[in-house]
Amino acid sequence: MQIRRLGERKRGENEKFRAYLKRHNFVERRYKRIAEEIAGQIDCTACANCCKVAxxxxxxxxxxxxxxxxxxxxxxxxxxxxxxxxxxxxxxxxxxxxxxxxxxxxxxVYEARPDTCKDFPHLVHGTGSFLSRMWKMADRACYCPIVYNALEAYKEEAGFRTLAG
Ligand code: SF4
Ligand code: SF4
Incomplete structure (x- = not known):
């Protein structure tokens, strides 16, 4: 699974980014919109990694x-x-x-699937605050292309690369 290699390569950086986000103000609705746009470009039926892994x-x-x-x-x-x-x-x-x-x-059981499945990958919807849900994202970036790409886009949005290198 190529996404695993990519996610693992970014794991350290993604953990740093989560810590960075906690220390900076950000507009949650912008991050949700980014995630929605990325999710709209990805065919989950060609992936199903969340159901296989999580x-x-x-x-x-x-x-x-x-x-x-x-x-x-x-x-x-x-x-x-x-x-x-x-x-x-x-x-x-x-x-x-x-x-x-x-x-x-x-x-x-798609029509009757658990709420957590409906909310996956918990970038747009989910229980708890957006920041509290970020703690699992470095893991999820190792199997979910939506999370991997959203984190990359978030880093751009937050100016993380320029500030954190
Ligand atoms: S119940 Fe949830 S985890 Fe299981 S196959 Fe359906 S969507 Fe995937
Ligand atoms: S792992 Fe992510 S991209 Fe793959 S099916 Fe689940 S939500 Fe969709």
């Missing part, structure tokens, strides 16, 4: 929605499709291809 946390509401969609009882959804991780709480089960609901490059 874990997806599920809330009670997500389980309720999945149960309705799948015509199952909530407790069946819980036992069949979810597990509890020590670090992340309840997450969707995974197999050797990634998320249990991933079918090829497509989500088999």
């Amino acid at each position: 874990t997806a946390q599920v809330s009670d509401r997500d389980v309720e929605r999945l149960a309705k969609y799948l015509g199952m009882r909530e407790r069946e959804v819980l036992s069949e499709y979810t597990e509890v991780s020590e670090d992340e709480g309840r997450i969707l089960k995974r197999n050797e291809n990634g998320c249990v609901f991933l079918d090829g490059n497509l989500c088999s």
Whole structure:
């Protein structure tokens, strides 16, 4: 995966950039617009790396929605499709291809997917502040082309290269 090499090469710089952003004023809406523009240029169905690589946390509401969609009882959804991780709480089960609901490059429960999947990669939408969501971006830049390109564009927008070298 070429994106992994690129992301890893930039990991140190991306971590520095996050620290830089915390110390500088920035207009969040501009960053969101940049991310939206980049997302609009990328075909997620040709990628699906997030579903292959990242874990997806599920809330009670997500389980309720999945149960309705799948015509199952909530407790069946819980036992069949979810597990509890020590670090992340309840997450969707995974197999050797990634998320249990991933079918090829497509989500088999797309209309009922968990909120975290809808918000991914959490640049435009998500829980918590924009800055608080930035802490995972150096990792995400190693598999998500939207994040990789957005961070590069953010650095330009913030004048990071000229100031931080
Ligand atoms: S539920 Fe769908 S969108 Fe979410 S990780 Fe699984 S396959 Fe991907
Ligand atoms: S990793 Fe990023 S580009 Fe790839 S499918 Fe997920 S959101 Fe889209």
